[in-house]
Every structure is written in C-alpha cells, then in structure tokens.
Amino acid sequence: MSFLFQNYKRAPIEFVRAEGNCLIDSEGQAYLDFSSGIGVTNLGFHPQVKQALLEQAEQIWHSPNLYRNALQEEVAQRLIGGYDYLAFFCNSGAEANEAAIKLARKASGKQGIISFQNSFHGRTFGAMAATGQDKIKEGFGDGLPHFSFAVYNDLDSVKSLVHEDTAAVMLELIQGESGVLPAEPQFVRELAAFCQEQGLLLIVDEVQTGMGRTGKLYAFEHYGLVPDIVTLAKGLANGLPVGAMLGRSSLSPAFSYGSHGSTFGGNKLAMAAALATLKVQQAPGFLPDAAARGTALLEQLQQAFEDHPKISAVRGLGMMIGIETSASLPKIVEAARRKGLIILTAGSNVIRLLPPLTVSREEIQQGAAILKEVFAEAD
Ligand SMILES: Cc1ncc(COP(=O)(O)O)c(C=O)c1O
Structure with missing residues (x-):
C-alpha cells in the first residue's frame, strides 16, 4: 500500500x-x-558540501527575495565567470527553462520557440511544450502554441521552421534523456551563426550537461559557442533543489522588477551548497x-x-x-x-x-x- x-x-x-x-x-x-542521482550529486556526497549545509542551517535557511542575498551574488559571479551574463535562480530545470522561454519571448517581442525532436526540457507546461517527445505530453490536452520541432543536427530543418514571429532556438548540446546523443560541432557552429544573422536568441539547456558533467563547466565551452541564454539545475547545488538561468546582460530590461520570480528560488541552503560545489569544481x-x-x-x-x-x-x-x-x-x-x-x-x-x-x-x-x-x- x-x-x-x-x-x-x-x-x-x-x-x-x-x-x-x-x-x-x-x-x-x-x-x-554511476548515476549521481540522475546527474545531480556530481561531487558525490562531498564533505565540503555537507559542511556548508550544516553551517548555513546553523545561521538561517530561508530569506525571501525581498532582501539582499550575498550568497546568490557570489554563486552568480562564479557561474558567470568572464561571460556577459546575469543570473536568475529558481528550483529546478523545468523552472529554469520556463524562465528562459519567458525571457526570450519578452526580450524579442516574439513568441515562436524552435526546439528539437526527441529533446527533453522538463514537465511544466512551457518546458513540456518545448520537449520534442509525444509520450511526455500524452493525456494533458492541448499543448501551448508557438512551439515547433526541428530535426536534431539538421540546420535546414531549423531554417524551414523560422518565420517572422520566431523568438528563439532551444537546444541540448547532448540530448541526455533521449539517449546521450551529441550535437555535431559543425551543426552547432552553423546554427549559432544562423541565429545571430537572423536575430534569434539561442537558448542552450545545460540542465544535464552543465556543472562539469561533460568535463568543462558548461558543455557549450566544448563547442566554442556563447549562447544568449543558458539553463542549469541538477548538479548546480550537488543535490539541493536549485535551478538557474543565465542570460546576456543586454536582455535585462525584459526581466525588470516584477516580471518574474520564485518564492524559494536561490534560497540560502541551496546557495550555500551551490557555492561549496562551485568552490570544489573551480579549484585548479x-x-x-x-x-x-x-x-x-x-x-x-x-x-x-x-x-x-x-x-x-x-x-x-x-x-x-x-x-x-x-x-x-x-x-x-x-x-x-x-x-x-x-x-x-x-x-x-x-x-x-x-x-x-x-x-x-x-x-x-x-x-x-x-x-x-x-x-x-x-x-
Ligand atoms: C536537459 C534537461 N532539461 C530539463 C530537465 C528538467 O529538469 P527538472 O527535472 O529539474 O525539472 C532535465 C531533467 O532531466 C533535463 O535533462
């Protein structure tokens, strides 16, 4: 029972x-x-993460996003490194992708999102709409409009779906859930150039591939690419629930005061764990x-x-x-x-x-x- x-x-x-x-x-x-809790406990049950959690729990474990949060600033700074990004914190990969879809639509003033067949972006309505697998959507009624699905590793297929209302292309650099299928470097290079030429935002979903999983902090670093928007979750806090969206700082007017939010997003325990995780991962x-x-x-x-x-x-x-x-x-x-x-x-x-x-x-x-x-x- x-x-x-x-x-x-x-x-x-x-x-x-x-x-x-x-x-x-x-x-x-x-x-x-050999699962890391589905790509989450990327450092195993690491003593430094445990210590950071214990110390944070002794002090304070929640503070609303109405107040300064130095931990969020420090984690964001480490995630951003030398890139021209700003960060938003939430609680999961699906939420990070929701934020990405909302940011791309608001910043571009357009609605269309092109993602890929067999992709996986999460289970909320927006993230599910971007997911290119029918079985994930079965039984939930009409999906959201304005999402379309290109053939992975096929630039012509992307081109054929672009129209005047297209805001963004959303991509996993290795399709994780559907079979550990890598994007071809030439396809990614050409896609990035095409997006730039057409003024389309490129969203890279690094929920599974990010945080060192592929041997670099972000998988996009293998491809010589800097996406407009990046989404993270899973390994970010080594097991504490957290998600993050990084977006180019030029997109910030679209995510101004009151535009988006999350009660728990970037809470102190998750941020303490994320900071400890990043300190280990970013050691030379x-x-x-x-x-x-x-x-x-x-x-x-x-x-x-x-x-x-x-x-x-x-x-x-x-x-x-x-x-x-x-x-x-x-x-x-x-x-x-x-x-x-x-x-x-x-x-x-x-x-x-x-x-x-x-x-x-x-x-x-x-x-x-x-x-x-x-x-x-x-x-
Ligand atoms: C690439 C990718 N995006 C998004 C998600 C959804 O993340 P979450 O389950 O934290 O909402 C996953 C989860 O497996 C994923 O692999």
Whole structure:
C-alpha cells in the first residue's frame, strides 16, 4: 500500500545513507553510484558540501527575495565567470527553462520557440511544450502554441521552421534523456551563426550537461559557442533543489522588477551548497582531471564492448556516457544493481552512466568490471 501517486517506477530498495560515491540501503548493502542521482550529486556526497549545509542551517535557511542575498551574488559571479551574463535562480530545470522561454519571448517581442525532436526540457507546461517527445505530453490536452520541432543536427530543418514571429532556438548540446546523443560541432557552429544573422536568441539547456558533467563547466565551452541564454539545475547545488538561468546582460530590461520570480528560488541552503560545489569544481585542475577519468572510462568500455553482439555504440563526453544496446534495459539495470552498481537508462535503447565527477580510478575499474559481467550475461 502506498500513499503516493504511482508516477514513478521505484526499485524495491531505499537508500538511507551515503558516503562519497557509495549509496547504502536500509539493509546495509553498499552500491557504487554511476548515476549521481540522475546527474545531480556530481561531487558525490562531498564533505565540503555537507559542511556548508550544516553551517548555513546553523545561521538561517530561508530569506525571501525581498532582501539582499550575498550568497546568490557570489554563486552568480562564479557561474558567470568572464561571460556577459546575469543570473536568475529558481528550483529546478523545468523552472529554469520556463524562465528562459519567458525571457526570450519578452526580450524579442516574439513568441515562436524552435526546439528539437526527441529533446527533453522538463514537465511544466512551457518546458513540456518545448520537449520534442509525444509520450511526455500524452493525456494533458492541448499543448501551448508557438512551439515547433526541428530535426536534431539538421540546420535546414531549423531554417524551414523560422518565420517572422520566431523568438528563439532551444537546444541540448547532448540530448541526455533521449539517449546521450551529441550535437555535431559543425551543426552547432552553423546554427549559432544562423541565429545571430537572423536575430534569434539561442537558448542552450545545460540542465544535464552543465556543472562539469561533460568535463568543462558548461558543455557549450566544448563547442566554442556563447549562447544568449543558458539553463542549469541538477548538479548546480550537488543535490539541493536549485535551478538557474543565465542570460546576456543586454536582455535585462525584459526581466525588470516584477516580471518574474520564485518564492524559494536561490534560497540560502541551496546557495550555500551551490557555492561549496562551485568552490570544489573551480579549484585548479579539478575539471580537467575529471574529464581525463571520464575519457578513461569511455575508452575502457569502448574497447570492452567493441565486438559485443548486443552493443552498437558506446559514446559520451566527460562523465556522461551512453551504451546503445539491444539488451533489455530494465534487466541490465537490475543485474547491475544486484552486483552493487547503480546505473540509468536513456531513451529506448541506451544505458546511461553519469558517475560523480569525483569517481576514482579504482571505482572506475570496479564499475567497468560489473558492467562487463552484466553485459556478458545479457540475454
Ligand atoms: C536537459 C534537461 N532539461 C530539463 C530537465 C528538467 O529538469 P527538472 O527535472 O529539474 O525539472 C532535465 C531533467 O532531466 C533535463 O535533462
């Protein structure tokens, strides 16, 4: 008997404790986490984040957005770095994308948003409208108008959807939920140039790819691109609920006083965790080192599965890896769990690995060995 809506399929174990990159269930069984709680606990259960939370909880854990918030300023400054952005804080990826859609529409005075087939941008009405998957929208009645869907990695398809009321193009640089599918660098370069030429705003959804997941703070840094608007969430506060939208400072008149807001957005606990997370991630060498370990895992799996009859591709960037397979995804996930490894799926045929950026080389060996065993036994 459950008192919850059954909108999730939950495995019959409960994590009650965590240490570093290990999760411990109520029976005392330990699991190596190659999921980071769906790309969230990017540093694992890191002592510095824990300490920051404890210290913040001792002082004050909520202060409304009617008052100065030095923590928000410091987190924003670290997120912005040398870019010409301003930040808005909310509580989730969907909310960050809502903010992005609202900012793009108001700043441009136009309504059309072009996103991509098979994209995922969240479950609220605006973010869902931008999501290019029918199954996400089923049963919820009419969606919002003015959203259209281009073929991923196909600039002509984008061009064919542009009209005089188009405000923005919204893009994941690696489609995460639909199968760890990367955008092609040439497509991204040409799309950015096209958007600039046409006066379209380019929104990059970095909810999953951001915060070091791909080995750089933002995935757009791999592509030599500076989007007009960037959305973040998941790993931003290493497990505390938070989202953020970064937008070019020239867009600020559209988000002036009273235009948008959030009661909890940027609350002190989330900001304390975000600041501690950023301090770890921005320490010299941290991200390059994480990227190198991600590449080592990717290469090891590519080699191991080169001739596997049920695996057609192993791809990824940094600590975001997809194994495309004809094996049953639920069976693989369960078999890995039974051997002490937590992994994810994406789309209909991909096993997705999002290990913490702190995963050690020993843990990589351990996780890779379990994956090899599981796929060797896959029927
Ligand atoms: C690319 C992307 N955008 C948006 C979201 C939605 O984020 P949230 O679940 O925090 O609303 C997700 C979640 O998986 C995502 O992967």
